[in-house]
Amino acid sequence: xxxxxxxxxxxxxxxxxxxxxxxxxxxxxxxxxxxxxxxxxxxxxxxxxxxxxxxxxxxxxxxxxxxxxxxxxxxxxxxxxxxxxxxxxxxxxxxxxxxxxxxxxxxxxxxxxxxxxxxxxxxxxxxxxxxxxxxxxxxxxxxxxxxxxxxxxxxxxxxxxxxxxxxxxxxxxxxxxxxxxxxxxxxxxxxxxxxxxxxxxxxxxxxxxxxxxxxxxxxxxxxxxxxxxxxxxxxxxxxxxxxxxxxxxxxxxxxxxxxxxxxxxxxxxxxxxxxxxxxxxxxxx
Amino acid sequence: xxxxxxxxxxxxxxxxxxxxxxxxxxxxxxxxxxxxxxxxxxxxxxxxxxxxxxxxxxxxxxxxxxxxxxxxxxxxxxxxxxxxxxxxxxxxxxxxxxxxxxxxxxxxxxxxxxxxxxxxxxxxxxxxxxxxxxxxxxxxxxxxxxxxxxxxxxxxxxxxxxxxxxxxxxxxxxxxxxxxxxxxxxxxxxxxxxxxxxxxxxxxxxxxxxxxxxxxxxxxxxxxxxxxxxxxxxxxxxxxxxxxxxxxxxxxxxxxxxxxxxxxxxxxxxxxxxxxxxxxxxxxxxxxxxxxxxxxxxxxxxxxxxxxxxxxxxxxxxx
Numbered sequence: 001x002x003x004x005x006x007x008x009x010x011x012x013x014x015x016x017x018x019x020x021x022x023x024x025x026x027x028x029x030x031x032x033x034x035x036x037x038x039x040x041x042x043x044x045x046x047x048x049x050x051x052x053x054x055x056x057x058x059x060x061x062x063x064x065x066x067x068x069x070x071x072x073x074x075x076x077x078x079x080x081x082x083x084x085x086x087x088x089x090x091x092x093x094x095x096x097x098x099x100x101x102x103x104x105x106x107x108x109x110x111x112x113x114x115x116x117x118x119x120x121x122x123x124x125x126x127x128x129x130x131x132x133x134x135x136x137x138x139x140x141x142x143x144x145x146x147x148x149x150x151x152x153x154x155x156x157x158x159x160x161x162x163x164x165x166x167x168x169x170x171x172x173x174x175x176x177x178x179x180x181x182x183x184x185x186x187x188x189x190x191x192x193x194x195x196x197x198x199x200x201x202x203x204x205x206x207x208x209x210x211x212x213x214x215x216x217x218x219x220x221x222x223x224x225x226x227x228x229x230x231x232x233x234x235x236x237x238x239x240x241x242x243x244x245x246x247x248x249x250x251x252x253x254x255x256x257x258x259x260x261x262x263x264x265x266x267x268x269x270x271x272x273x274x275x276x277x278x279x280x281x282x283x284x285x
Numbered sequence: 286x287x288x289x290x291x292x293x294x295x296x297x298x299x300x301x302x303x304x305x306x307x308x309x310x311x312x313x314x315x316x317x318x319x320x321x322x323x324x325x326x327x328x329x330x331x332x333x334x335x336x337x338x339x340x341x342x343x344x345x346x347x348x349x350x351x352x353x354x355x356x357x358x359x360x361x362x363x364x365x366x367x368x369x370x371x372x373x374x375x376x377x378x379x380x381x382x383x384x385x386x387x388x389x390x391x392x393x394x395x396x397x398x399x400x401x402x403x404x405x406x407x408x409x410x411x412x413x414x415x416x417x418x419x420x421x422x423x424x425x426x427x428x429x430x431x432x433x434x435x436x437x438x439x440x441x442x443x444x445x446x447x448x449x450x451x452x453x454x455x456x457x458x459x460x461x462x463x464x465x466x467x468x469x470x471x472x473x474x475x476x477x478x479x480x481x482x483x484x485x486x487x488x489x490x491x492x493x494x495x496x497x498x499x500x501x502x503x504x505x506x507x508x509x510x511x512x513x514x515x516x517x518x519x520x521x522x523x524x525x526x527x528x529x530x531x532x533x534x535x536x537x538x539x540x541x542x543x544x545x546x547x548x549x550x551x552x553x554x555x556x557x558x559x560x561x562x563x564x565x566x567x568x569x570x571x572x573x574x575x576x577x578x579x580x581x582x583x584x585x586x587x588x589x590x591x592x593x594x595x596x597x598x599x600x601x602x603x604x
Binding site for chain 2: 085090095102105109213259264
């Protein structure tokens with residue numbers, strides 16, 4: 001009876017999860033940066049969209065573009081200001097990105113309160129695919145996410161820059177010997193990371209509401225997806241995003257939505273124990 | 286042994302100052318802050334015992350704090366156990382939870398364990414909502430029995446618990462167990478090659494850390510006569526990391542000083558919790574950036590030089 005609901009909601013959520021997780025996968029797979037502040041891009045993207053849309057005269061499309069541009073710049077700033085100086089020590093990268101996430105959370109909380117905000121939808125109305133009533137916003141979020149995901153995937157697949165990114169992912173040292181500028185690739189990776197997660201937040205934020213501590217859940221989901229799909233594998237990330245979203249939706253419909261958070265953990269535990277490299281993973285730990 | 290006498294002297298002076306505080310300056314507000322500082326000092330020292338000694342970052346210490354609080358609250362309300370009984374029992378419950386979460390995850394390599402620990406308190410926090418008939422949802426458990434309504438008694442209670450915790454942790458850290466943990470931190474493969482069950486040792490350190498943090502959670506629950514989902518907040522996990530990094534990681538005493546410094550300064554100034562957590566964040570950021578030699582460089586043998594085991598009459602490892 002709830003099968004159509006699960007199919008529709010799981011599929012639409014999965015598309016956004018894929019976009020959310022893409023950057024997390026790239027920054028670890030390519031630049032070897034485990035960015036705990038990845039979910040902060042999501043949270044900040046949601047807030048940027050909200051702020052421009054409700055507090056200035058800009059329309060929703062322009063707010064969405066601004067969210068993408070500003071989170072792209074934020075990703076670059078995060079890399080240059082905080083990650084680059086400690087890059088060689090993984091533990092310090094974890095600590096510094098965690099501090100960045102906490103600082104972002106508190107700054108947003110001071111500015112807009114800690115209860116969270118609900119931004120207006122980009123498009124209103126409802127549709128009923130497979131007889132399931134769904135907000136048009138949710139469909140739009142999935143379509144935009146898929147388009148952006150595909151765009152980034154093509155960028156990495158066919159452009160020269162993308163080839164450089166893949167070269168660094170395969171062997172950073174050899175790539176740098178071939179004249180590939182490591183800093184430039186890391187900047188691109190972190191910028192894309194910020195922009196994609198920021199867009200995901202701006203798209204999903206109006207549906208779920210967004211609060212200063214939303215970064216933690218977003219980071220956890222991205223982490224589960226990436227572990228399951230394999231670090232740095234874009235097709236793997238794509239598949240895994242739907243596995244995670246469907247599991248969460250099944251749990252939410254069949255048990256209780258408050259158990260959703262257990263899904264990423266279970267996914268992580270099972271994936272790491274059973275298949276350490278991920279479903280389609282290539283990167284060796 | 287210049288180093289020992291320095292630390293010992295400092296410790297005694299500190300303990301005496303703290304013990305005399307209510308006599309010389311009996312201000313309810315100050316005592317409340319200091320009680321709070323003692324509680325967090327326990328959590329920070331326990332966090333340091335696990336992470337400082339094993340080198341495995343635990344981003345979810347709040348799990349044990351919350352579990353301790355809720356266990357104590359549950360036992361107090363439903364079984365009518367008094368605080369003197371619920372505090373140690375809450376520690377035991379935290380140990381059980383520590384085994385349940387630690388056993389499957391402590392064998393994970395690289396950053397996977399650290400990331401998994403981020404999630405534990407989220408799960409526990411959500412469970413208090415989904416099992417709201419038992420744990421009260423967002424209202425938490427309230428109307429708990431406290432040890433005493435006197436600020437002075439509460440202060441001394443927390444001080445005794447804190448001093449006992451630090452003493453036991455330092456003793457353990459300078460025992461054979463501490464040595465084994467440090468060998469895992471410095472080179473897990475080598476440690477494992479000597480035939481050591483590294484996961485077992487990490488689990489032992491993890492549950493010791495859980496035990497004391499659980500008691501701290503229970504102590505705070507009886508102090509406030511209340512325990513709520515905020516005890517699982519990632520802010521708590523984060524604050525104790527900042528306290529430890531400020532005070533000095535892998536020193537057990539450092540986190541205590543860090544806790545006093547940060548709690549007294551921030552709560553003393555009466556800043557909001559947002560400002561306070563923001564300060565922790567900026568502080569941690571600055572410290573991580575400012576020590577390019579590496580925090581983990583300072584991890585090595587901070588405790589080894591102290592030779593505490595002589596103090597407490599323990600055997601030196603390998604003899």
